[in-house]
Amino acid sequence: MVRGHPATLLLLSLLALLAGAANTPRRPLRAMAAGCPGIRLNELLPQPQRVDWNGDGTLNGDDSYVELYNGADTPCDLSGWQLDDQANAGSAPYTFPAGTVLGAYHLRVLFRGTTHITFEPYGDSVRLVQPDLRLVDQYSYFSSSPDTSFSVSVDGRTWVRSYPPSPGRPNLPATSTPNPSPAPDPSPQPSPTGTRSATRTPAPRADPTVTVTPTPTFSPTPCPAYIGYLPMIQALIPADPAGG
Ligand SMILES: [Ca+2]
Ligand SMILES: [Ca+2]
Numbered sequence: 316m317v318r319g320h321p322a323t324l325l326l327l328s329l330l331a332l333l334a335g336a337a338n339t340p341r342r343p344l345r346a347m348a349a350g351c352p353g354i355r356l357n358e359l360l361p362q363p364q365r366v367d368w369n370g371d372g373t374l375n376g377d378d379s380y381v382e383l384y385n386g387a388d389t390p391c392d393l394s395g396w397q398l399d400d401q402a403n404a405g406s407a408p409y410t411f412p413a414g415t416v417l418g419a420y421h422l423r424v425l426f427r428g429t430t431h432i433t434f435e436p437y438g439d440s441v442r443l444v445q446p447d448l449r450l451v452d453q454y455s456y457f458s459s460s461p462d463t464s465f466s467v468s469v470d471g472r473t474w475v476r477s478y479p480p481s482p483g484r485p486n487l488p489a490t491s492t493p494n495p496s497p498a499p500d501p502s503p504q505p506s507p508t509g510t511r512s513a514t515r516t517p518a519p520r521a522d523p524t525v526t527v528t529p530t531p532t533f534s535p536t537p538c539p540a541y542i543g544y545l546p547m548i549q550a551l552i553p554a555d556p557a558g559g
Contacts, residue, residue: 353387356452357422357467359441360480361434364461368482369426377428380482381441385417386471392416395446398430400439406432408444424482434459 360368363378371377381398385391393415399408409430417423427433434441440455454474456465466478466486479489 351385351387351391351393351451352389353385353419354391354393354417354443354451355384355386355467355471356381356441356443356454357384358382358464358481358486359434359454359456360462360464360482361439361456361459362436362461362463366462366480368462368480369428371428376433377426379427379432379434381425381430381432382482383417383423383425383443384467385419385421388419390416390418396451397442397444397446397448398425398432399442399444400432400434402440402442405435405439406430408432422483422485 358381360378360380363374363376365374366378367374368378368380383393393411394413396411396415397408398411400406409425409432432441436459438455438457440453442453443451445451454465456476459465460476462480463476464478464480465474465476466481467473468475468478469487477489478486481487
């Protein structure tokens with residue numbers, strides 16, 4: 316249990332809260348709307364210039380648009396809801412007429428010609444408000460570029476300005492020059508270190524027939540010295556008296 320002065324504990328709690336908030340991924344501020352759990356602002360193009368976004372053949376401010384998305388599996392009845400820019404400033408809010416229903420997983424684009432809301436190029440807000448004036452969703456920007464929209468990212472967690480405008484279509488990142496798909500990793504080859512030794516184990520070869528040179532048979536030569544002394548030896552041997 317941490318003990319300390321109440322003011323110190325309060326300060327520590329506030330610091331922990333701020334640290335947690337800083338680490339939380341940025342996500343659109345969106346309140347759960349009664350009966351419309353999946354409704355949200357999905358895209359905003361404040362500054363049309365060279366593209367006839369509404370396809371009426373005229374390039375003007377009416378090509379500015381707001382896109383809504385119902386990401387729930389039930390339809391959303393928008394009757395009496397309001398679309399607005401800054402609260403109590405800027406353009407008058409637009410009120411959805413009775414019977415306005417946005418189907419499950421459907422997009423709805425509202426051009427300025429319908430809403431009469433003018434979004435300022437140098438910073439403004441877009442807000443979606445329930446009939447009871449509860450704020451359901453909002454997005455604010457500080458500057459905009461011509462024919463560039465702000466879009467909720469694919470994962471729905473943040474707003475980005477890098478996606479190409481997509482009125483009435485899902486927001487997707489630009490598919491510019493197709494990056495060459497990463498080549499499949501070649502199956503690892505044994506490194507060529509250890510250059511194969513050229514000294515191969517020699518194939519076994521048949522031994523040449525060993526011609527054994529026959530050892531010459533030794534024929535004893537009679538010792539000449541012995542032969543020379545033989546008569547003298549014989550002379551020294553006494554004769555057998557028996558005459559044998
Ligand atoms: Ca137009
Ligand atoms: Ca879109």
